[in-house]
Amino acid sequence: MPSNKDIVLEFTHSGLEKWDAAVVNRVMKPDVIQHNPQATGGRQGLLEMFKVLPEPMQYQVWRVLEDGDLVVVHGTVKLIGQTFAVFDVYRLENRQIAEHWDSLQPLPSAPNPSGRSMLDGPTTISNLDQTEANKALIQRFYQQIFVGGHFDQIGAYFDGNTYLQHNPGVADGLSSLLNASAAAAKAGKGLKVDTVSRILGEGNFVYVRSGGEFGGQRVVFSDLYRIQNGKIAEHWDVIQPVPAESPNLNGML
Known part of the structure; x- marks a missing residue:
């Protein structure tokens, strides 16, 4: 019996890349809830999109996580001549895709200051017995640091200055993250x-x-963290501005 990961990967490679309508009809619910701000709702909306695109998209999968009925895909997608870093999140019901969120950001042509791309780095999932502890760590991190604003406590979540960074504008090291954050805040x-x-x-x-908010505009953040020995060791992200209008009313979150 295929896992939720298997179903999502079949949809990605056969449905999205090959425009296989039979696969889309089989693995996606007719009334799928769509959070992509450029898409209409429902399965038929996706099938109609296939008809207007000049060519199928090319999707390279780098990482896939499964958490209950939710699957996260991290990769790159080439669409209408441009390549994007992307996170796709799917919720499944009874072995069909019932809801979809995504985030896209144009892929830069050059690596970041530490020579890293938005996608490279480890892909192997390990320490399955630490899943809930690692999720709890990141939940505390967000509530205390980002939402609570207690940046003086950020060092507790890292192993010294060790921090591998894939954001296209920031170098490795916790100190680089703090310096970049301070510079952005100073600029408003x-x-x-x-x-x-x-x-x-x-x-x-x-x-x-x-x-x-980031850069003075409303955005959605998709962040992926690799945890090692109870500390944040590596980070990938995609930041997408929220458009003023959308053909669906579901919101990006």
Whole structure:
């Protein structure tokens, strides 16, 4: 019997990449709830989108997490000539996709200051027995640091300055993160998180979907953390501005 991961990967590779309507009809509920701000609701909306795109998308999967009825896919998608880093989140009911959220950010042509891309790094899931502890760690991290604003306590969540960073504009090291955050705040464009909608995890990886402000605009944050020995060791993210209008009323969170 295929797992929820298997179902989502079949949808990704056969439904999205090959435009296989039979697969879409089989693995997606007709009334699927769509949170993509550019998409209409329902399965038929996706099938109609296939008809207007000039070519199928190319989706490279890097990481897949499964947490109960939710699956997170981290990868790149090439669409209409542009490549994006992407997080897709799916909720399944009775072996069908019932709800979908995503976040996209254009993939830069150059690596970040530490030579990392938005996708490279470890992909192997380990320490499955630590899933709940790692999710709880990240929940405390967000509530205390980002929502609570107690940045003086941030060091408790890291192993010294050790921190591998995949954000395209920030270098490795906790000190680099703090310096970048301080510079953005001084310019009046600091990062603010006011809503945490999902914390999902599998083993040593934890995904967070949240909303707030960055660069002076309303955004949705998708963040992926790798936990090692009870500390945050590595970070990937995608930041997407929230558009003023959307063909659906479901919101991005």
